[in-house]
Every structure is written in C-alpha cells, then in structure tokens.
Amino acid sequence: MPFRFRYRRSIYLLGLLTVVSVIVYNKKLHAKESWSNKSTTTNAIEKHTAPNAVILLTQRRSGSSIVGELFNQYVNVSYFYEPLFPFDDTCKQSLQNQTQKTIQHIASCELTHLPKLYNEAFNVTNRDDKYSKCKEYGVCFAGYTRSKYSAYLTRDAQICHTTEVHQQCPAPIDLDRLSSHCRSSIMVAMKVIYLCRLEWITPLLSSKQSNVKIVHLVRDPRAIVNSRIPQRDLKSEVNKARFGVIRFYAHQICDQLSSNVDYADMAVGSLVPRESYLRIRHEDFALEPIQVSEKIYKFLSLPFREDMRKWVLDATTSNTQASELKTGDQGTKRNSKEIVSAWREKLSFEEVVVIQEICKDSLNKLGYRVFNTEKELQNVQELHFEPMV
Structure with missing residues (x-):
C-alpha cells in the first residue's frame, strides 16, 4: 500500500x-x-415549596387544639405544642425579647437554647410547670396525654414512645438530636397561644433570612369567654361574681384580639409580606372543615393528602354532642357544627350584653353579629356571622 x-x-x-x-x-x-439540574429541582421542591415554619397564632379556648392537629397529624412535620407556655399571657413587656428568641430558635431548629429561655420566663411569670414539664424535658408538653403532645417525637424522631394514654420521653430530651431531626423535617409548626402581641415577632416575618408564616386563628370572643368561665349557679351571689369574671376575661381577650387584628390589617402588605399571613375564623372551620383545611394547606404549599382528609372528617363529625362536652374539655374530636352556637344557649342575654359592650370593636372587625334582643340570641338556627367559605 x-x-x-x-x-x-x-x-x-x-x-x-x-x-x-x-x-x-x-x-x-x-x-x-x-x-x-434534576437534583437542584428536587432539592428546591423539598426545601422551598413549604415554609420553614408556620405559627398557629391564637388565644386559649379558640379551637386551636383541633386546628393544630392539621400539623401534628402530618408525617415529617415537627409540631411544637404551646412552646410559649412558660411566658403566660400576662403580656409582660420584660419578656418580649425572650419571646421573640424562643420562636426564632424553634423556627430555625436551634432547640438547645430553649432551657435557658424557659428558665428566664418561669422566673418572671412563676407559672406552675407541673403539667407542661418544659424544664424537665427541654421542650413543653413532650410527655403529656395523647390529646396534648407533639406526635413527631415518637412517629418521626423516634425519641419517645406512646402508651394508651400518654407519650413517654427521656428526661431531659437530647436537644442536639432533636434539633438535627427538626432540620430534616419538611416543616416546623408551632401552636402559640401565649404570644401577647403579633408585632413582637414582625422581624421574623419580614426578615429575608427567615421564611415564617402565620395562620391567625380567631373566634367570637363571646364564645371564648363562655368557654373560660364557671357554669351558672342557682345561688344569686355566685352569679354576681360570675359577672365580674366575665368582665375580666372580656377585657383580656378583646384587648389582645383587637390589638393583633388591627396590627395585621396595618402591617400585612407593607411590613409583613401578604403571602406570610392567613386569618381563619374558628366558626368557618367548624362549618366547612375540609374547605378551610384545604385553604390552610394551600397557603403552606403542602398537599392535602387523603389520610389527612379522612382525619379531618373523623375529627369534626364526632357523635359527641355539644351538651355532652364537659367544662374544660379540650379534645380534638367533636361535632364542630354543634360547638359554633353552643355558647348562645349557655350565656344569659344580660351576660352577652356585657361582653358585647367591651368587645364591640372586635366583633365588628371580624364580622360577628351583635344581639339586641334575647329572642335574637336564642334563635340558634340563624347564624351570628356570615360564613366566609
């Protein structure tokens, strides 16, 4: 070649x-x-389609136990039950900084800071830690009844275990290990009923480094007052004292409620991103639990799974009637539609008038009807609000 x-x-x-x-x-x-690119997209879905943290902001006896379960029942959500218990609802200005730090550390899964903050709060409020056991475990209500506890501690983190009625945890809980698990969860959620002022945590909502959202659960203050006071007695002197208790609670509830609603109406869209705040009325959830649950999950960019849909239906259509619920019952299974108007059959018209005089501003802003006659009050077939769903 x-x-x-x-x-x-x-x-x-x-x-x-x-x-x-x-x-x-x-x-x-x-x-x-x-x-x-696929990996990056997957990570984006895992890390950013749900917020880092959601705060269920509400007041005692506002239906927060059952709404909080929307997070507690969700697999791989780290749900903190009343983490501000040591701070009480006395609104001590001296605890504002510690309040903000506590929420911030939970939202960022830095749980090792909690014992110090809890000790500082208890030293100011002198609250009894017998049931919450915040100091014993390092997180509040870790080892409590199964109607008041954080399910992820057993279900996901596998730090605790449950018996028929209680959740049992080692004391103290290993907060380094719990923080590590918290960071791996799809979302951090907390039910907060002891935050006096929404404005105290504005920096957390407006910070570019933070991705915290608020679900603000409100309820008719007349229903809240009814839920907190003792039942009427045949003795007139007992009922006279009852009026004093009603006035006290009406002022406490509505001062805080009006303050937070006014601040939200002013701040959302300016100081606080509009997509970071959602207001829900307890009554709307009671009437249409599926639709409101869907709204909450959509707000949080979480899928409304079929198992959660079944849980919501079961939890809100219990055979337990409103008349059978004991005073102080804070369970999460009840007939929600019965609960909506139950207070109207338990408060006298005179008592309702007292609450309405104190809470007029809150009632008007949240769309609750004011009763002018006893006949209007007792006509429970007619709702005292316009459903939003």
Whole structure:
C-alpha cells in the first residue's frame, strides 16, 4: 500500500475518533448537567415549596387544639405544642425579647437554647410547670396525654414512645438530636397561644433570612369567654361574681384580639409580606372543615393528602354532642357544627350584653353579629356571622 494512501487513512481514522470522542463527552456532560439540574429541582421542591415554619397564632379556648392537629397529624412535620407556655399571657413587656428568641430558635431548629429561655420566663411569670414539664424535658408538653403532645417525637424522631394514654420521653430530651431531626423535617409548626402581641415577632416575618408564616386563628370572643368561665349557679351571689369574671376575661381577650387584628390589617402588605399571613375564623372551620383545611394547606404549599382528609372528617363529625362536652374539655374530636352556637344557649342575654359592650370593636372587625334582643340570641338556627367559605 502506497505511503501516501496509508497516511491519508490514518488522518481520516484519527479525525473520526476525535469526533466520536467529542460526541461521547458531550453526552456525558449533558447527562451530568441534567442530573445536576434534576437534583437542584428536587432539592428546591423539598426545601422551598413549604415554609420553614408556620405559627398557629391564637388565644386559649379558640379551637386551636383541633386546628393544630392539621400539623401534628402530618408525617415529617415537627409540631411544637404551646412552646410559649412558660411566658403566660400576662403580656409582660420584660419578656418580649425572650419571646421573640424562643420562636426564632424553634423556627430555625436551634432547640438547645430553649432551657435557658424557659428558665428566664418561669422566673418572671412563676407559672406552675407541673403539667407542661418544659424544664424537665427541654421542650413543653413532650410527655403529656395523647390529646396534648407533639406526635413527631415518637412517629418521626423516634425519641419517645406512646402508651394508651400518654407519650413517654427521656428526661431531659437530647436537644442536639432533636434539633438535627427538626432540620430534616419538611416543616416546623408551632401552636402559640401565649404570644401577647403579633408585632413582637414582625422581624421574623419580614426578615429575608427567615421564611415564617402565620395562620391567625380567631373566634367570637363571646364564645371564648363562655368557654373560660364557671357554669351558672342557682345561688344569686355566685352569679354576681360570675359577672365580674366575665368582665375580666372580656377585657383580656378583646384587648389582645383587637390589638393583633388591627396590627395585621396595618402591617400585612407593607411590613409583613401578604403571602406570610392567613386569618381563619374558628366558626368557618367548624362549618366547612375540609374547605378551610384545604385553604390552610394551600397557603403552606403542602398537599392535602387523603389520610389527612379522612382525619379531618373523623375529627369534626364526632357523635359527641355539644351538651355532652364537659367544662374544660379540650379534645380534638367533636361535632364542630354543634360547638359554633353552643355558647348562645349557655350565656344569659344580660351576660352577652356585657361582653358585647367591651368587645364591640372586635366583633365588628371580624364580622360577628351583635344581639339586641334575647329572642335574637336564642334563635340558634340563624347564624351570628356570615360564613366566609
């Protein structure tokens, strides 16, 4: 074979080999980039489609136990039950900084800071830690009845275990381990009933480094007052004292309620991103639990799974009637529609008038009807609010 022909063939083969090599390399590079992009997209879904934290902000006896279970029952959500218990609802200005720090550390899964903050709060409020056991466990209500506890401690973190009626945890809980688990969960949620002023945590809502959302649960203050006071007695002197208790609670509840509603109406859309705040009325949840649950999950960018849908239906259509619920019952299974108007059959018209005089502003802003006659009050077939769902 002539040399010139062999030389040309060698050049041709070398060129062909180069082209093939480039094609193979480009395919590998493309595959690698595709995997990288897919991985990034997956991480984005896992990390950013749900907020880092959601705060269920409400007041005592506002239906927060059952709404909080929307988070507690959700697998791989770290749900903190009343983490501000040591701070009480006395609204001590001296605890504002510690309140904000506590919520911030929970939202960012830095749980090792909690014992120090809890000790400082208890030293100011002198609350009894017998049931919450915040100091014993390092987190509040870790080892409590199964109607008041954080399910993820057993279900997901596997730090505790449950008996028929209680959740049992080691004391103190390993907060380093719990923080690590918390960071791996899809969302951090907390039910907060001892935050006096929404404005105290504005920096957490407006910070670019934080992705915290608020679900603000409100309820007719007349129903809240009824839920907190003792039942009427046949003795007139007992009922006179009852009026004093009603006035006290009406002022306490409505001062805080009006303050937070006014602040939210002013701040949301300016100081606080509009997509970070959602207001829910307890009564709307009671009437249409599925629709309101869907609204909450959509707000949080969480799928409303079928198991949660079944749980909501079961929890809100219990055979337990409102008249059978004991005073102080804070269970999460009840006939919600019965609960909506139950207070109207338990408070006298005179008592309702007292509450309405104190809470007029809150009632008007939240869309609750004011009763002018006893006949209107007792006509429970007619709702005292316009359903929003």
